[in-house]
Amino acid sequence: MRRVGILTSGGDAPGMNMAVRAATLIAAQRGIEVVGIERGYEGLLDRSWRALTRKAEGGLAPTHEVDVCGHLGGSILGSARCKAFYTAEGRARGAEALRELDGLVVIGGNGSLTGAHALATEHGAKVVGIPASIDNDIGCTASAIGVDSALNTIVEACDRISDTARAHRRAFVVEVMGRQSGYLCMASAIAAGADAALYREDGRDEDAIVGSVADLIRRSFEADRGKQRVLVIKAEGVEVPCTRLVRRLTEVLEPELGEVSIRATVLGHLVRGGNPSFLDRMIAGRFALAAIDALAAGATDEMVAWQSPLPGGIATPDRSVTRWPLAAVLEETEKLLDGRSPVTQARVAMMQRVSGVLSI
Numbered sequence: 001m002r003r004v005g006i007l008t009s010g011g012d013a014p015g016m017n018m019a020v021r022a023a024t025l026i027a028a029q030r031g032i033e034v035v036g037i038e039r040g041y042e043g044l045l046d047r048s049w050r051a052l053t054r055k056a057e058g059g060l061a062p063t064h065e066v067d068v069c070g071h072l073g074g075s076i077l078g079s080a081r082c083k084a085f086y087t088a089e090g091r092a093r094g095a096e097a098l099r100e101l102d103g104l105v106v107i108g109g110n111g112s113l114t115g116a117h118a119l120a121t122e123h124g125a126k127v128v129g130i131p132a133s134i135d136n137d138i139g140c141t142a143s144a145i146g147v148d149s150a151l152n153t154i155v156e157a158c159d160r161i162s163d164t165a166r167a168h169r170r171a172f173v174v175e176v177m178g179r180q181s182g183y184l185c186m187a188s189a190i191a192a193g194a195d196a197a198l199y200r201e202d203g204r205d206e207d208a209i210v211g212s213v214a215d216l217i218r219r220s221f222e223a224d225r226g227k228q229r230v231l232v233i234k235a236e237g238v239e240v241p242c243t244r245l246v247r248r249l250t251e252v253l254e255p256e257l258g259e260v261s262i263r264a265t266v267l268g269h270l271v272r273g274g275n276p277s278f279l280d281r282m283i284a285g286r287f288a289l290a291a292i293d294a295l296a297a298g299a300t301d302e303m304v305a306w307q308s309p310l311p312g313g314i315a316t317p318d319r320s321v322t323r324w325p326l327a328a329v330l331e332e333t334e335k336l337l338d339g340r341s342p343v344t345q346a347r348v349a350m351m352q353r354v355s356g357v358l359s360i
């Protein structure tokens with residue numbers, strides 16, 4: 001293997017740069033040139049790429065840009081959602097560009113990995129995926145790069161919101177990202193000591209949500225409870241917008257409680273930015289090593305996974321990292337999102353077991 005490409009695609013995730021850096025250092029040490037493809041699949045289609053390795057005494061070394069990027073959030077390569085890649089013609093152009101490379105590392109979420117799978121199956125490209133998305137909605141891996149950093153940011157934001165909520169004896173509904181996955185909501189609700197978690201996988205409709213949250217606030221603010229704040233974390237995948245939820249709650253509660261103070265905060269893209277946590281940096285580094293090893297061994301159409309919650313996968317020298325065929329990853333991803341996966345069922349069951357604490 002003489003030259004590999006690397007790209008970041010989909011929503012950026014803290015730790016992507018660490019994966020780029022680690023993959024480049026490992027490849028350079030083995031005398032493999034690395035090119036960084038800019039803006040995900042967009043850069044593959046228009047051949048926008050730049051060298052991430054340079055000639056150095058005795059072989060190759062990472063460029064300065066790569067050497068110093070590991071601790072940074074975002075992606076030094078840029079990321080994108082590339083419309084043309086959804087078409088067979090677009091992917092054919094991508095495959096044509098890949099002829100100039102001996103392999104490709106795709107760092108991204110389940111959409112990006114679907115694109116990687118198509119490149120491998122339709123065009124025989126040599127592609128290995130590294131899961132990276134704050135949503136934690138990728139099958140066969142316990143975590144994707146970015147999840148831990150996003151959770152740390154959410155928990156810190158909720159701690160801050162709780163300070164002001166207690167000062168005013170308020171209820172807050174905080175919305176977190178995650179697209180169709182409630183994982184960020186569920187995990188942060190536990191860690192932030194929230195009173196309730198609202199996630200799509202629960203299957204509640206809007207009226208049921210309004211009824212149960214109103215009941216929670218009513219019980220929490222009863223005169224003798226002494227409770228100073230109510231914190232409800234809502235997943236983006238729950239379709240009722242925060243502002244409407246707060247308006248409806250206020251309409252229900254004001255006639256009974258008099259003035260009731262409920263506020264909404266949508267954390268949004270705030271959660272995607274910032275330097276990666278230790279855990280994300282470590283996972284990213286170990287993924288990068290396994291991905292370069294896999295390409296060097298001639299593997300393709302695979303993804304590397306962290307402490308897979310499913311039995312199976314191809315073992316690597318790192319006991320926490322296994323390799324999975326992308327077809328299996330994408331099948332499991334579908335089940336993760338539609339509730340058929342034992343992983344989703346276990347997440348929901350865990351939330352139900354603490355439903356007395358997380359009151360609804």
Ligand SMILES: Nc1ncnc2c1ncn2[C@@H]1O[C@H](COP(=O)(O)OP(=O)(O)OP(=O)(O)O)[C@@H](O)[C@H]1O
Nearest residue numbers: 010011081082085086108109110111112114115133
């Ligand atoms: N079905 C598909 N076929 C081919 N390419 C795809 C497909 N789905 C997604 N892609 C490519 O991957 C890109 C990123 O996908 P998407 O926008 O779904 O984000 P993602 O990788 O899932 O990341 P995130 O989880 O952060 O949103 C798309 O813009 C497109 O270029």
Ligand SMILES: O=P(O)(O)OC[C@H]1O[C@](O)(CO)[C@@H](O)[C@@H]1O
Nearest residue numbers: 011133134135177178179236272
């Ligand atoms: O940055 P964009 O394109 O608005 O996408 C937002 C989406 O991307 C994610 O941050 C990552 O998939 C989701 O949680 C969110 O729904």
